[in-house]
Amino acid sequence: MGRGRYRFLIGVVLIALAALVGRIAYLNVIDRDFLQGQGDARTLRVEPIDAHRGMITDRHGDPLAISTPVVSLWANPQELPDDDIQRLVLARALGVDLDSLDARIQRYRNHEFMYLRRRMTPDAAQKVLDLQLPGVYAQHEYKRYYPSGEVTAQLVGVTNIDDQGQEGLELAYNSYLSGEPGKRRVLKDRKGRLVRDLHLLKEAKPGGDLTLSIDLRLQYMAYRELKAAVDEHNADGGTLVMMDAHTGEVLAMVNSPSYNPNNRTDIDVDGLRNQAITDAFEPGSVMKPLAMSAALETDKITPDTVIDTSPGYTRVDGYTINDFRNYGKLKPAGILLHSSNVGMTRIALQLDDDTIWNRYQALGLGKAPEIGFPGEAEGSLPAPYNWSDSKRATMAYGYGVAVSALQLATAYTAIANDGRELSPSLLKVSDPQPGKPVIKPKVAHELLGMLEHIVQPHAGGSKAMVPGYRIAGKTGTVRKVESSGYQTTAYRSLFAGIAPVSDPRIVTVVMIDNARGQEYYGGLVAAPVFSRVVGKALRLLDVLPDKKEALP
Structure with missing residues (x-):
């Protein structure tokens, strides 16, 4: 190879090498950031790390919802x-x-x-x-x-496929439970x-x-008994609320029908609502003790006042108000014992227009309980403007006003707690509050004794009796109302009670909706559920039996 040709080839190689070195230097020094970015864009990824949703437990730590x-x-x-x-x-x-x-x-x-x-x-x-x-x-x-499963479904609620709360407490506390x-x-x-x-x-x-404040043992037992009663009486459904008479905590809250939140393929839409909180209804005679509490605090009615209910009916504003039979002359305790509409009417008409209304309002009726649950019912408590006598009368025995089961149970805590109404809570309470004074302590004790007479052998609430314990309570049977008016064959059966009388521990409300069997009275349908549920609850809570005391 000639010398010139050799030098030419060497020059080409050196130039190519210099170009290669220059390109490498350019890519690694001048264009480094761009190329690094392109490489990272093709290989580096930022991936999310899921934060598991918080657990929901009962008061003892038993899981109700886990991820x-x-x-x-x-x-x-x-x-x-x-x-x-x-x-x-x-x-x-x-x-x-x-x-x-x-x-x-x-x-x-x-x-x-x-x-x-x-x-x-x-x-x-x-x-x-x-x-x-x-x-x-x-x-x-x-x-x-x-x-x-279905035992706590309507209370706890559910999440959707993206793990976001959709119903119940899952929805109410979604941001707290979700995490980051x-x-x-x-x-x-x-x-x-x-x-x-x-x-x-x-x-x-x-x-x-x-x-939560819920005790899962009581929740299971209450749901089983309520569901059995709904099936036994071929009813449309039912609701039960049990509250702690010392703290206001909800120990059990069940509804029937319910649904299985773990398998939602065939959900019954009637079972989605937590009826104990979201549904309001006319309560009927279970309101009479609350109305009586207002009357006993006036100077017009005392425990010894005699009201003549003869002849078993009365006419007010053209309407006829009836009792089951003619009970004659009754004191307030007898009016509650016999659930006399005539007696409550004649008491109401002796009071000022707003006396009973003020008591209902003070007990929180007509406004939401404000416990943070989605869809809380406010109920209905019409303002006392231009009221007729018939309006005052019907409100005294539980018509013309609407409440939820939770509102009713909350109102009864005032009778059980020396006149102090406790705020309901679905969460476990670490620092119980004394409650809001609504009823005079003396009147609350008098009412408790009157209600104990109702839960005695041969009385209307006898089926609510619990062996070994003194029980106070009130039955209620109210006609259902629809767009066409009050129904003649559809009823709600209720029982609201307190146990035990000597030292109240729990307040329980039972409502059976439209029992279609031969029995539909509250004392025959709802009271037995109260007896079974409360009897087992008192034993589970280690509540000692009452000392047997003579009724006044």
Whole structure:
């Protein structure tokens, strides 16, 4: 090779080498940030770290709602195999029909994301991932599970598929229970598979735990007895509320019908509402003790006042108000014992127009309980303007006013708690408050004694008796009202009671809606449920039997 030719080739090689070195220097020095960014954009990802939802427990720590880890499988339709055999294998692993899978893939053909199946157990999802089919990926999530099922469904509520509260306390405390998701930076290959977990950007903050006032033992027992009574009497439904007479905590709150929050495929819409809080109804005779409390605080009515209820009916503003029979002359205790509408009417007409209304308002009727539950019923308490005598009379025996079961139970805490009404709470109370004085203590004690007479052998509330314990309570049977007016064959059967009388521990309200059997009176339908539930509750709560004392 000639000298000139050799030098020329050497020069070309050196120039090429210099260009290569210059290019390398340019890429690593001048264009470094751009190239680094392009590389990171293709391999580095920021992935969310799910924050598991807080647990909901009963007062003793037993779980009512917990979050369990699940895996949702998703796919990039543009990467899924076109091979029929591979798609058939995928469909079988997912437990879906091949035609259905193909239709979904076709529908999302121009997209880069579609769910294959959500909320699978980790083991089931791993079997699909082990197939190593292109375009199939996993996303780790949490699924809400409700161990107590239908027993606490309407109270606890449910979450949707994205783990956000939709009903009940899950909705009311959604932000508190949800927590804050975290972030992490990861390295993935070109197929989106995780290569390395690089570092944590933000730590996930789990949701807060919620401790309810509910005692799950009492909740289970109350639901079982209520459901059995609804079935026995072929009723439309029922509600039971049990409150602690010392703290105002709701120890049990059940409704029938209910639903299974873990399987919502065939939900009965009638079972979705927490009727104890969201539904208001005319309570009937269970309101008479509350109206009587107002009368006994005036100078017009005393425990010894005699009211003549003869001849068993009375006419007011052209309307006839009847008793079951002619009870003759009665004192206030006898009026409550016989549930005399005539007696309550004649008492109400001796009082000022707003006396009973003021008492109802002071007890919180006509306004929401403000416990933070979605859809709380305010009930109905019409203002006392231009009232007729008949309006005053009907309100005294429980018509013309509407309350929820929770409002009614709350009002009865004033009788059980020396005249102090306790604010209801669905959360466990660590610092009980003394309550709001509504009824004079002397009157509250007098009423408690009057109500004890009702729960005695051969009295209207005899079926509410609990062996070994003194019980006070009031029955109620009220006609249901619809758009066409009061029904003649549809009733609500109620019992509101306090136990034990010597040292009240619990207040319980039972309502059975439209019992279609031969029995529909509150003393025959609702009182037995009270007896069974309260009897077991007192033993579970280790409440000592009452000392036997002679009734005044």
